[in-house]
Amino acid sequence: STTTGHLIYQCGGIDKRTIEKFEKEAAELGKGSFKYAWVLDKLKAERERGITIDIALWKFETPRYYVTVIDAPGHRDFIKNMIRG
Template sequence: IYKCGGIDKRTIEKFEKEAAELGKGSFKYAWVLDKLKAERERGITIDIALWKFETPKYVVTVIDAPGHRDFIKNMITGTSQADCAILIIAGGTGEFEAGISKDGQTREHALLAFTLGVRQLIVAVNKMDTTKWSEDRFNEIIKETSGFIKKVGYNPKAVAFVPISGWHGDNMLEESPNMTWYKGWTKETKGGVVKGKTLLDAIDAIEPPV
C-alpha cells in the first residue's frame, strides 16, 4: 500500500515513531491497517481494515483480515467479500512449520478462504531476508504449501507463488536483486497461461468478478 502510494511518507514516519515508543519499531507497516489502539499494543490485527491503492490495471481494495484465532469471526466477515485471497506465509525457520501444522493458522486460513467461496489465491512467502534469500527454503515451502492447498480445493497450477520481503520491499513492485535465482511465477487461467515476477504482477493477474 505504501509502495503504491496509498499512504504518504509522513504518516509512515508517524507510525514508526509511535511503534518505537511502544518498543515495536518493526510494526510500522502493520499499523497502516491496525487502527485500533488495542491492536497496536497487542501487535495483532483484531478488526478487518479496508484500504485502497491503484495498480497499473486495477483499483484494489485491501481487506486486511485478522490472522489471530481469537478473532476468527472478524476474519470470516472480511474474507467473504474478497475476489482473491493473498496468503502471506512467514518463511522464517519454525514460523512456516507452525503455520502449516495440523492446527496451524496458515492451513486454517486457506481452508476458510476456499470454504467462503474465494476461488483465486496468491501465495506470498514473506521474510525471505530472514532465510538469507534461500532458494532451497522457498522451494521447500512451495512444495509443502502446494500439497495442503490442493487438499483444501485450490489448484496449485492456478496459484502465483512469490518470494517477498515486506520489510525490505523485495519482489513487491520490482524484481529483487537479492533473489536473482527466482525466474518468476506462472499460473493457469481460463484465458491461458499468465506469467509475472512480482506480487504486484500477481495482483494485476487477478481475474475480475463477472
C-alpha cells in the same frame, strides 16, 4: 498487516510522512518494526498487542489500477471477527 501495509506504501497508497509518524509512534511502544502494520491496524488493542483484531479496508489507486485491500485477523481468537466482517 505488515506485508499489506508495506505493499500499500510501496504502491503509493500512503505517503512517507504518515509512515514516519507510525514508525515514531510504534517505536515509543517498543514496536518500531510494526510501522507498516499500523497502516491497517487502527485499534489501540491491535497496536499494543501486535495482532489484527478486526477487519480493515484500504482503497488506493495506482497509475494502472484501482486497488482494494482487506486485512483480516489470523489469530484464532479473532477469526469470528473476520467471518462476521
